[in-house]
Amino acid sequence: MPTVMTEGKAILIDKSGGMEAAGRRRARRRREFVIEGGLLLAALVSVATTVTILAVLLFESLGFFEIVSLLDFFTDTLWTPLFDDPHYGILPLLAGTVVTSVVGLLVAIPVGTVSAIYLSEFASPRMREIIKPTLELLGAVPTVVYGYFALLVVTPALQLLWPDLPGFNMLGPGIVIGIMILPLVISLSEDAMRAVPMVLREGSYAMGATHLETAWRVVVPAATSGIVAAYVLGVSRAVGETMVVAIAAGQNPNLTWNPMEPAATITAYIVQVALGDLPHGSIGYRSIFAAGLVLAVMTFAFNILGHVMRKRFREVY
Amino acid sequence: MARPVDGPYIDSAGRGDWPKPLKAETCELSFYYGTRLVLKRVSVPIAECNITALIGPSGCGKSTFLRCFNRMHDLYPGTRYEGAIVLYPDSRNILDREVDPIEVRMRLAMVFQKPNPFPKSVYENVAYGLRVRGVKDRRAIDEKVEQALRSAALWEEVKDRLSALGTSLSGGQQQRLCIARALATDPELLLLDEPTSALDPIATASIEELLQDLKRRVTILIVTHNMQQAARISDWTAFMYLGELVEFGPTKRLFTTPAKKQTEDYITGRFG
Known part of the structure; x- marks a missing residue:
């Protein structure tokens, strides 16, 4: 029981x-x-x-x-949506965007790559501790400040070299855009280089290579796809940059490939028009969105390309 | 530095089976990582055109020892050498402060544990050492590349895809590519740090065979964790334990009649 x-x-x-x-x-x-x-x-x-x-x-x-037909949009060489005789050719804005971005990249790619090589391969840990936060600070400066920096410092400085340079031009803002995307380019390419396994560097040193040869002939090629990804993401940032070009490049759509001339970019047009009082639903109002769509497609494409490259570089090791 | 005195370098068994002629020898070589002493007065002779194997349990300092030869430790802060590594025939102490490590590395070559081909073509991998040495003549480079790939028994497999990425080869081929890369510059001494530990038995066998072939022309110093491998391929064996050289001798003798108890325990598998 x-x-x-x-x-x-x-x-x-x-x-x-x-x-x-x-x-x-x-x-x-x-x-x-x-x-x-x-x-x-x-x-x-x-x-x-x-x-x-x-x-x-x-x-x-x-x-x-x-x-507006797509054909006109992509072939017309005038962008005058608010004039009595409106033209809706995106080319002048596209040219402005391309020129300022290319100038920016011509600054950011060489300077960024060399800085990244220095930081990853040559800088002492202490030096790196000083430089990296400073670079990050560069990324924290408001873009308006960069805009006036381009207008009031860089352009006047360039005018010392080329007195004919107009006060509004694409060169100055382009250079400043380059400076703006430097932190991004540097930190992503440096990450890519630091991810290169030490055993590859040792292999190079063991062959009798110098520090510089090892960095340039082994580390950089090994990190190529990561570095290219950094460039591509830099491009998409440059293409989307607004304040600098709106302030310092002049705001008249001008189909030119000469960086010494003033022009408007897609983004500059958007701020310019959005600041005015356009009636909702008018064609001028809608042109903002068409321009924005072109911009979105461009940056989107570059972002995807950048991420694809980054993924590929991860798979190497 | 002059040739060190013969004094401390007697055969531990006292049998007088000392290699001759020498390509290199370490004299009371000590090495520090920071304040930690990891090699304790190690003296080993490296016989010319022979294979000398370094064996011992993990952490005994055999890789550290090998990496002293091409001053690899110079790449890292806080490392310090003591004693000497003398390279013959010029009797130069390569650890001397006045000796440029790059100059030392130009004379030696190294193959690493994990195949580490550069992210370049097969051809450029092998040509790397020549380019670093400033060789510009295309024909001379072509010739050397082919010769090195033949010596590494890789030529037949890659001759039609010299422009393919070195990293696209199989593991065993990659390691042979690294050996070809090392051979292209006609090194006086070839250092191998467990070159087959990442490979399958077939690839391992092909590399062992290759080393037998190579030793006619080049002095080889190989670190291996695999005692059978040491017994199979080497002429001389050094057994290290806890940063010290326990015993050195002709491979056959060391594996059949070890002079020290520790050696016997290790090679019979009682520890390590």
């Missing part, structure tokens, strides 16, 4: 214990579910924003392209 009793009791205790555990488990699962949902929502905010922006751009541009 006592044995049965104990057995029964034992079973009972076990059961209630099991039930309690199940309850706890359910509560935990509920809590986890809520937290997970919250995290998912937070993550979805950025996705939703991107999707919404693209949707709005597309929707408003559709209205624009109902009036």
Whole structure:
């Protein structure tokens, strides 16, 4: 009898214990579910924003392209949407964007690559500790400040060299854009170089190579795809840069490939027009979105390209 | 530095089986990582055109020892050498402060544990040492590359894809590519740091065979964790333990009648 009793009791205790555990488990699962949902929502905010922006751009541009044919948009050499005789050729704006970005890259790529090589291969840890935060500071300067830096410092300095250079031109802002994207280019290429395994460097040294030969002939080639990815992301940043060009490049759409001339970029046009009082739904208003869509497609393409390159470089080792 | 006195370098078994002629020898070589002493007065002779194997359990300092020869430790801060490594025939102490490590590395070559081909073509991998030495003549480079690839028994496999990336070869081929790279500059001494530990048995066999072939022309110093490998391929063996040289001797003798108890325990698999 006592044995049965104990057995029964034992079973009972076990059961209630099991039930309690199940309850706890359910509560935990509920809590986890809520937290997970919250995290998912937070993550979805950025996705939703991107999707919404693209949707709005597309929707408003559709209205624009109902009036302006795609052919005119891409072949007309004038961009005068607010004139009595409106022309809607994106080429002048595109040229402005391309020229300022190219000037920026001509500054950022050589300076950035050399700096990254220095930081990754030559700088002492202490030197790196000083330089890296300074570079990050460069990235924290508001773009308006860069704009006036281009207008009031860089352009006048360039005018010392070329007195004919107009006060508004694409060269000055282009150079400043280059300086702006330097931190990005440097830090991404430096990461790529530091990811090169030490055993490759040792292999080079063992062949009798010098420090410089090792950096240049082994480390840089080994990090190529990462470095190129850094350039590509730099391009997409340069293409999207707004304030500097709006302030210092002049705001008249001008189809020219000469950086010494003033011109407007896609982004500059957008701020310029958006600041005026355009009636909602007018063609001028919609032209903003068409220009924005071109810009979005460009930066999007460069971003994807950059990420593809980065992925490829990760797979090397 | 003059040739060190013969004094401390007696055969540990006292049998007089001392290699001759020498390509190199270490004289009371000690090495520090910071304040930690990892090599303790190691004296080993390296016989010319022979294979000398360094064996010992992990962490015994055999790789550290090997890397002293091409001054690899100079790349890292806080390392210090003591004693001497003398390279013959010029009897030069390559650890001397006045000796430029690059000059030393120009005379030696090294093959690493993990194949480390550069992210360049097969051809450029092998040509690397020549380019670093300032060789410009295309025909001379072509010739050397082919010769080195033949010596590394890789030529037949890669002659049609010299422009393919070195990293696209198989593991065994990559390691032979690294050997070709090392041979292209006609090194006086070839250092191998566990060159087959990342390879399968077939690739290992082909590299062992290759080393037998190479030793006619070049002195080889090889670190291996694999005792059978040391017994198979080497002429001389040094057994190290806890940063010290326990025993050195002709491979056959060391593996059949070790003079020290520790050596016997290790080669019979009682520890390590």
